[in-house]
Amino acid sequence: xxxxxxxxxxxxxxxxxxxxxxxxxxxxxxxxxxxxxxxxxxxxxxxxxxxxxxxxxxxxxxxxxxxxxxxxxxxxxxxxxxxxxxxxxxxxxxxxxxxxxxxxxxxxxxxxxxxxxxxxxxxxxxxxxxxxxxxxxxxxxxxxxxxxxxxxxxxxxxxxxxxxxxxxxxxxxxxxxxxxxxxxxxxxxxxxxxxxxxxxxxxxxxxxxxxxxxxxxxxxxxxxxxxxxxxxxxxxxxxxxxxxxxxxxxxxxxxxxxxxxxxxxxxxxxxxxxxxxxxxxxxxxxxxxxxxxxxxxxxxxxxxxxx
Ligand code: ASP
Ligand code: CP
Numbered sequence: 001x002x003x004x005x006x007x008x009x010x011x012x013x014x015x016x017x018x019x020x021x022x023x024x025x026x027x028x029x030x031x032x033x034x035x036x037x038x039x040x041x042x043x044x045x046x047x048x049x050x051x052x053x054x055x056x057x058x059x060x061x062x063x064x065x066x067x068x069x070x071x072x073x074x075x076x077x078x079x080x081x082x083x084x085x086x087x088x089x090x091x092x093x094x095x096x097x098x099x100x101x102x103x104x105x106x107x108x109x110x111x112x113x114x115x116x117x118x119x120x121x122x123x124x125x126x127x128x129x130x131x132x133x134x135x136x137x138x139x140x141x142x143x144x145x146x147x148x149x150x151x152x153x154x155x156x157x158x159x160x161x162x163x164x165x166x167x168x169x170x171x172x173x174x175x176x177x178x179x180x181x182x183x184x185x186x187x188x189x190x191x192x193x194x195x196x197x198x199x200x201x202x203x204x205x206x207x208x209x210x211x212x213x214x215x216x217x218x219x220x221x222x223x224x225x226x227x228x229x230x231x232x233x234x235x236x237x238x239x240x241x242x243x244x245x246x247x248x249x250x251x252x253x254x255x256x257x258x259x260x261x262x263x264x265x266x267x268x269x270x271x272x273x274x275x276x277x278x279x280x281x282x283x284x285x286x287x288x289x290x291x292x293x294x295x296x297x298x299x300x301x302x303x304x305x306x307x
Contacts, residue, residue, distance in 0.1 A: 001301050004123045006112045008134040008173035016141070016178060022297035023142050023290070029066065030293065040069035043100040043303055048090070048115075049126070050076040050106040055264055055288050056126045056135070060103045063295035069303075072097070087111060091118040100303055104128070122302040130164050130228065136263050137170035139294040141178060143283050144218055146290070147259050152179030157212045159185040160222035160244055160271050163192055164229070167263045168222060169199060176200040183216075185209050186244055189233040209244055213253040220261040221246050221272045237270055247273040251281065259283050 001018075002010050011019070029035055045064040049057055057073075064071045074094075081090065087106070094102060101122040104112050109129030116123040127133040145151050156175055162168045162184050172182050176199075183204040184196055196203035206212050213219065224240065234240045241247075246260065254260075260272075260282045268274045277284060 001304075003302065004112070004116050005134050005298055005302060006116065006123060006125045007132050008137045008170040008177070010134070011174060011177060013177050013179075016138070016174060019138055019294070019297045019301060020142050020145060022301060023138070023293040024146075026066075026296040026300070027290070027293040029296075030289070035066050036068055037066065038068050039300055040064070040067040040100075040303055043069045044072065044098055045069045045101045045103065045299060046072045046074060046094050046097075046099040047126075048074045048094070048102055048104045048106075050081070050087075050104070050111075051127065053105055053126070055291060056105060056133075059288070059291040060124075060126060060135075060295050060299075062292050063299055064101075066292070066296055067300060069100075069299070072099070087114065088118055091115050095119045095121075101299060124298060124302065127166055129166065130169075131166050132170045132173075133166040133263075134170045134174070135291070135295055135298055136167050137174040138298065139287055139291040140167075140171055140220065140261060140263070141174055142290045142294050143261065143287050144180075144259070147283060147286075148217060148257070151175065154180040154217045155183070155215055156180050156218040156220060157183045157185050157206075157209075157216040158220045158222065159209060159246070161190050161224045161233075162186050162195065162222065163190045163233070164225040165222045167220075171220065172196070172199040172203055176202055183212055185212050186222075187234055187240070209246075210250065210253065213250060214255065216254060217258050218261060219246065219254065219258065220263075221266075223263070223265060223267055224271055241270050245269075245271055245273065246276050248275050248279075251276050251279065254281070261287060264288065 109131035112125040
């Protein structure tokens with residue numbers, strides 16, 4: 001088993017499948033009255049969050065607690081980071097406290113790689129800048145497999161602000177490793193030249209959402225990340241929505257069995273219409289629940305558990 005999960009590229013098909021299978025076993029636990037396993041008793045998991053998060057932070061905490069680990073939650077807000085303390089010194093402090101795993105979210109791409117040089121425990125990337133979010137890709141793959149029965153051969157459209165999306169990067173890497181066919185869709189300004197080829201040569205690019213929908217088994221809508229935008233990438237929110245938003249008439253172009261995903265948080269009314277987000281095709285709430293199982297599987301396997 002790998003020691004760190006810094007990128008979805010750390011996962012070959014066998015390791016990714018082992019994590020998804022283990023997540024399935026962890027999910028079975030969620031239906032029980034007592035949701036805890038004693039597996040990580042005596043181990044310490046530190047959640048180190050330098051960037052805001054709702055789903056990822058809460059689900060890593062729930063995952064570690066369900067495995068009976070001791071959990072320390074560190075949020076940069078309210079810490080000595082405001083006094084200028086560096087990531088390295090913070091890491092050494094955590095090291096002194098004996099962290100077996102450090103889960104990190106950070107605005108700088110590559111922060112988990114640096115952290116792994118400074119701590120002895122496992123490092124798990126919970127989102128670094130615009131780079132990667134590998135556990136999101138795992139929970140997304142888990143959701144696709146549980147809804148559609150497989151990943152190999154699935155046609156997945158990832159739509160919207162690809163430029164700023166660590167979710168898109170990790171999903172392209174993981175899904176292509178598992179045999180899915182990915183098409184990135186969005187305005188040319190938000191799909192960096194060569195990104196698809198750089199991530200995986202089989203990945204396609206389209207600027208026309210309407211022509212991709214009838215051929216998709218999965219459509220994954222991405223949030224327009226205005227907080228990361230310094231320039232204007234499209235004429236107006238309304239224009240963006242008209243061309244790349246998923247509303248009910250557009251959703252009807254999908255095949256009968258196709259599902260609609262979104263990592264959250266959503267800009268309802270912009271990239272996704274409320275009636276689509278709340279429809280039976282939407283897996284958005286399920287993705288959050290699956291996030292706990294996928295993160296339990298990651299912590300369990302990285303910290304030495306067996307399938
Ligand atoms: N929550 C995801 C992330 O942190 C996606 C998003 O923010 O749009 O990358
Ligand atoms: N999907 C996701 O990473 O959500 P948060 O930013 O709320 O953690």
